[in-house]
Amino acid sequence: MRELLEKLERLDRRIIFIFIGLSVAIPLILPVNLDFSVTAPVKSLYDTIESLPPGSKVLVSCDYDPGSMPELYPMNVAVFHHLLSRNLKIISMQLWATGTLLADRAMAETLKDFPDKKYGVDWVNLGFKEGREVVMVSMGTNIPKTFPTDSRGNKVEDLPIMQGVKTFDDIALLMNVSGGLPGTKEWVLQVQSRYHVKLGSGCTAVSAPEFYPYVQSGQLVGLLGGMKGAAEYEKLIHRPGTAQRGMDAQSVSHVVVFVFILIGNVAFFSVKGLKKRLKASR
């Protein structure tokens, strides 16, 4: 018994890697579609978008890179889809250079379901602007001046969608898809607290615990935390995507991690107890 416990205590980490790999791969190949519930912060963002009158303009800042794509890209597509289905106008922008291609890709995927939506009328991509918080503050003064041209080189002031858009007062909702810095924290501190614009966020699971206090304080109207948040949103808009399909793998892999933590702790404390008893008997 003691030998077994000691072996478990010194378990080769590569065995754990194999189990984790299998726990992710098998549910992807053989999905069982485990059910999951929608949490309040996700529902709150959904309800906020539902409450916006058709034709309202929503600014979506896609601040992420391919490194956080598995978590953020599905929620980017889901939010775009929801906005267009509600006939809301999307003004997309990026504070991460790598976000431009991803935002365009997410929009191209969304437009498959909305072939009648036109660039410059129903949606626009203002592109990437270097400057982090300086760009945010500058947008508070004048958005067209901060982004004189869009990502395609068109004059922003000439685009129909940008007519009447000057500052954050002309934006019904600001949605940030956040992969790190600059991201949701900066949008909250620099824009929401100054201009009191409605702000929603979709972020990586790592940064979600940092942003939940902003939901509780009302600084964020809603929050999508990681792949789970994206899956919940896909469920709300009835459009299953990669996040919802990944939930089986998430659940199984979490159970495996939990089991290994349990085994490790049981082995550690049992061996410790055995050694103590052995020492006392001598």
Add this chain to the structure above:
Amino acid sequence: MPFWDTVGIWLGAFLTLCIFSFLYKDNPFYKLAEHVFVGISAGYWATLEYHNVFRPNLWDPLTKDGRLLLLIPFAFGILLFSRFTNRFGWLSRWPMALIIGIYAGITIVGYGSGDLILQIHANLLPLWTDHWLTSVNNILLTVGVITGLIYFFFSKEHKGALGTGAKVGIWFLMISFGASFGYTVMSRMSLLIGRMYFLLGNWLHIIE
């Protein structure tokens, strides 16, 4: 599928497996993928900064529009490179001071109003409400905030009531660290799921 897309997918799969091979042990394939990643990233960023920052913000306005005032930030930018020499390294402190000053000026307002004041305000909650669950939630939050702050109060030894408060604070901190760890595990699993989608879907076509 176009030929170059297929080449891209096979190359991506090869580099992904090279990175995964580190899980077994360090090896030349991992090193190769690591060096390729660092090299391409550096090249990509240098090009991106040139086209997105240097040209539209400085070079084009300076050469095409004749905005000579931009020579001042240009000179400050050049001074940053003086760090490469021991003799003139001190000159880089001027642009650094400017950058830090502007950044501090912008962020301090945001942190003051967005984090400090609004978060304190959000914690001033009624402990007794119409709904018992809200009351429990508010009491837990208030106790957690106060005891958490007590734990970080180091001007007096943690004994007696202060010690008890600090111990309770540790529990709240540990629970919050546990929640953060859980979210971190979820995030890492998501990344693995993303790679698995690529390997099993785009590469091997086992899944859609």
